[in-house]
Amino acid sequence: MNQDRVKEVAKGIYDIAPIALAAIPFGVLFGAVASVSNFNTQNTLLMSLLVYTGTMQMIGLHMISAGTHWLLILFASLVVNSRYLFYSAVLAPHLKSLSFWWRFALGYAMSDQIFILAERRYASRDSSTAKHWYMLTASFALLAVWILTTWIGFAFGNLFKQIQGVGLDFALCATYVALAAPLLVNPRTLIAGTSAGLLAVSLSDMPYQSGLFVSIAVGIAVGLIADRFLRDGRSGIVDEENP
Incomplete structure (x- = not known):
């Protein structure tokens, strides 16, 4: 290994360590909920290995478990993971000189946390020519932690089956809330989120969980309408102040 490569590997381990530590509870939670939901070990580990996105794995x-049609699951996956198109567009100029297998490996192990680290590393002004080793090290270190904690959670989940009222179903719902709440930061997102949430509860009896997608579509439409009205309102105020 040349000096740049050694430094990038060491920096990747150093930077990913606190993020991997924070990911442990979510990996354990997913494995435990999968066990309680009667998934087997192979399917649970394959989901973490092949899907490898905590949000979509939970969803x-x-x-x-609810018997949703596979086409709706596929649609949900495309919607939830569409942000990776943005990630690839941002990082592509930095990785275009790498071989296909390098780009395949880095793309496979991409996650929200890795994108932030990689974008920050490539934006730094230094002479290192091995920044892809930083990204590779951080990516697969986090992946290893995720798969290991999934297995640990699954093992403990088998014990949780014998415990009444352990609350794993509530933990799953609480995780959704924790993921969504930080996004409700302005009137538009509050209106859209509230509309979608109330409608999802109202349509919860629809077959194949299809009410969820109706509520998502309505929430998006309401958010766009609210955004337009809010912008028009601000424009009217500006016009009145500057006749």
Whole structure:
């Protein structure tokens, strides 16, 4: 290994360590909920290995357990993971000189946290020519932690089956809330989120969990309408102040 490569590997381990530590409870939670939901070990570990996105794994697990049609699960996956198109567009100029297998490996192990670290590393002004080693090290270190904690959670989940009222179903719902709440930061997102949430509860009896997608579509439409009205309102105020 040349000096740049050694430094990038060491920095990747150093930077990913606190993020991997924070991911442990979510990996354990997913494994435990999968066990309680009667998934087997192979399917649970394959989901973490092949899907490898905590949000979609939680959503997909819930939808599969509820008997949702596979086309709706596929649609949910495309919607939830569409942000990776943005990630690839941002990082592509930095990775275009790498071989296909390098780009495949880095793309496979991409996650929200890795994108932030990689974008920050490539934006730094230094002479290192091995920044892809930083990204590779951080990516697969986090992936290893995720798969290991999934297995640990699944093992403990088998014990949780014998415990009444352990509250794993509530933990799953609480995780959804924790993921969504930080996004409700302005009137538009509050209106859209509230509309979608209330409608999802009202349509919860629809077959194949299809009410969820109706509520998402309505929430998006309401958010766009609210955004337009709010912008028009601000424009009217500006016009009145500057006749």
